[in-house]
Amino acid sequence: MKNTLPLSVPKPGLVRGEHEDMPLKGLIVYYRKIRPVIKRRISEFRSIIKGGKDDEIFSELCFCILTANASAAKCDEAIKELRSLGLLANGSACRIKPKLKGRARFHNKKADYIVGARKLFKDGVCLNIRGKLDTGNIIDTRDRFVGYIKGYGYKEASHFLRNIGLGADIAILDRHVLKNLKRYGVIDIIPASIGARKVYIDIEDKMRLFSKRVGIPMGELDLLFWSMQTGYIFK
Incomplete structure (x- = not known):
């Protein structure tokens, strides 16, 4: 990020x-x-979207899991800390939860959502989110993300796509x-x-x-x- x-x-x-x-x-x-x-x-x-790596895209995906009814700035702080500690890429929900407390609502659930999202996009040991993005059909991509990312509704999925440059x-x-x-x-x-x-x-x-x-x-x-x-x- x-x-x-x-x-x-x-x-x-x-x-x-x-x-x-x-x-x-x-x-x-x-x-x-x-x-x-x-x-x-x-x-x-x-x-x-032009030059960012998959871990940067994943950071934005997780940021948008956190932001519902919360301070965007505090959620951004949480994601940056998780990333710097290696927890966003590899941490368990138990290790992620304390970093979300006081920054995101329902921090226990959202820690689980982050771990669940990571599993969805892990291809072996590496993240592969680009492979799930149909840049030619953003509406379909949004529908799919709402369907299988826990914590995502249409607002959150739209927020994510905008934040990586696909929300025009x-x-x-x-x-x-x-x-x-x-x-x-x-x-x-x-x-x-x-x-x-x-x-x-x-x-x-x-x-x-x-x-x-x-x-x-x-x-x-x-x-x-x-x-x-x-x-x-x-x-």
């Missing part, structure tokens, strides 16, 4: 939250202002994105759950149409919405 750091961006207002009623025109102006930072981050994502036309429907999709009239309500494929795809399709209407690439919208809430762009 590369040493990805949060990239600070100018906030829409002086204080976080001042953008709450930002009109659509303001959103577009703000996007143009921070577009170079967004594109820099996306370029970093793409460098992983898919949505990461986290709370920041859903909140803003409702704000801009893309969806009427935020659903109680987005776990069902039909629900996820329906919102994703609506977001794709919104992306085309406002002229902001699909793969950049979630980073834009995230920065509006936090004042930085991470992953």
Whole structure:
């Protein structure tokens, strides 16, 4: 995993939250202002699929197992520590669990998920994730990953694919994105759950149409919405 750091961006207002009623025109102006930072981050994502090794790709896969309802920065710290100690590649769930405590929710289960994911992608003694990625059909790849990686729903699988440079036309429907999709009239309500494929795809399709209407690439919208809430762009 590369040493990805949060990239600070100018906030829409002086204080976080001042953008709450930002009109659509303001959103577009703000996007143009921070577009170079967004594109820099996306370029970093793409460098992983272009030249990253399988262990780096696996690090991103595990990072996305951890991030649900947790601090992305703390999860990133946990993955880096596990990797530096050799636990991500070879550690048992019992040795991984303490490193996740206080950083990821349900750390016991997620340690098991990491070990399970490693078994799925181990080809002998080496990881082989690239062989399971159909770069020509990302939707099918996402469906398969949701089907056999424990801890992965459509959001987590989309997050992983984006983080390795394969998410140009898919949505990461986290709370920041859903909140803003409702704000801009893309969806009427935020659903109680987005776990069902039909629900996820329906919102994703609506977001794709919104992306085309406002002229902001699909793969950049979630980073834009995230920065509006936090004042930085991470992953």
